[in-house]
Amino acid sequence: MENTHEAIIAKDVFQQVQEQIASRKRSRKDGQTQIFAGLIKCADCGWSLAYGENRQNKTPYGYYHCSKNGQGTKQCSMHYIRYDLLYGYVLSRLQHWYEQVQQDEERLLKQLLNTSDKERIATKKKHTAELRKAVKRKSEVDGLFAKMYEDWSAGRITEYNFNMLSERYQSEQRELDDKIRKLTEEMDAAVQTTQDAEKWIALIKQCSHPSELTAELLNTVIEKIVVHEAVKGTDGTRKQKVDIYYRFIGKID
Numbered sequence: 423m424e425n426t427h428e429a430i431i432a433k434d435v436f437q438q439v440q441e442q443i444a445s446r447k448r449s450r451k452d453g454q455t456q457i458f459a460g461l462i463k464c465a466d467c468g469w470s471l472a473y474g475e476n477r478q479n480k481t482p483y484g485y486y487h488c489s490k491n492g493q494g495t496k497q498c499s500m501h502y503i504r505y506d507l508l509y510g511y512v513l514s515r516l517q518h519w520y521e522q523v524q525q526d527e528e529r530l531l532k533q534l535l536n537t538s539d540k541e542r543i544a545t546k547k548k549h550t551a552e553l554r555k556a557v558k559r560k561s562e563v564d565g566l567f568a569k570m571y572e573d574w575s576a577g578r579i580t581e582y583n584f585n586m587l588s589e590r591y592q593s594e595q596r597e598l599d600d601k602i603r604k605l606t607e608e609m610d611a612a613v614q615t616t617q618d619a620e621k622w623i624a625l626i627k628q629c630s631h632p633s634e635l636t637a638e639l640l641n642t643v644i645e646k647i648v649v650h651e652a653v654k655g656t657d658g659t660r661k662q663k664v665d666i667y668y669r670f671i672g673k674i675d
């Protein structure tokens with residue numbers, strides 16, 4: 423096993439996974455560790471979803487919600503998802519991919535390359551537009567800031583207003599810098615090759631038919647899980663989109 427292609431990848435990823443799990447580990451009061459720690463993100467604000475427990479229910483159950491919403495700031499909506507639902511969905515997807523690999527590896531490889539191409543083009547387009555917008559706004563804010571400084575020097579605005587505006591501009595500048603940096607990073611990381619798809623297939627092959635989720639399994643094959651806000655239908659149904667981004671290959675359906 424030592425010198426096979428798959429073993430080499432496994433070693434590489436294994437190291438990363440161990441580090442990731444260690445850095446993402448948050449021990450809870452009851453000593454339980456969260457297998458999804460660090461993996462679940464809000465589709466709208468990008469913050470991590472926080473874990474909570476409903477103890478009012480006869481049988482207490484776990485759930486996730488956007489941590490930006492949970493801070494009392496109401497800056498983002500709830501993005502509520504039950505732990506058991508999320509668990510079941512993610513497990514079923516991993517089982518699906520495992521079966522695909524077992525059935526016809528070649529076909530899966532082709533499928534992955536095809537989807538990741540389409541996905542990549544769409545994402546690149548979106549990121550480029552967002553980046554352009556952020557850069558433009560950044561230069562506007564820089565201009566406004568300079569103008570305000572002039573006004574203040576010339577005594578056209580009060581110290582109080584200067585401080586207030588200066589805080590506002592600076593916080594927007596920080597947010598924009600952050601956004602520009604993140605977008606640039608994501609665009610750099612989006613360069614994918616056949617090799618990436620092969621690497622991912624090798625990873626999936628190594629998980630024996632998954633019957634339960636562990637932090638190790640999740641961190642090995644999954645990069646992040648993005649949870650969208652649920653949409654309530656007029657008939658009372660609740661629909662929620664969950665995107666799984668896999669290591670090396672990104673989002674596939």
Ligand SMILES: [Zn+2]
Binds near residue numbers: 464469489490
């Ligand atoms: Zn959010």
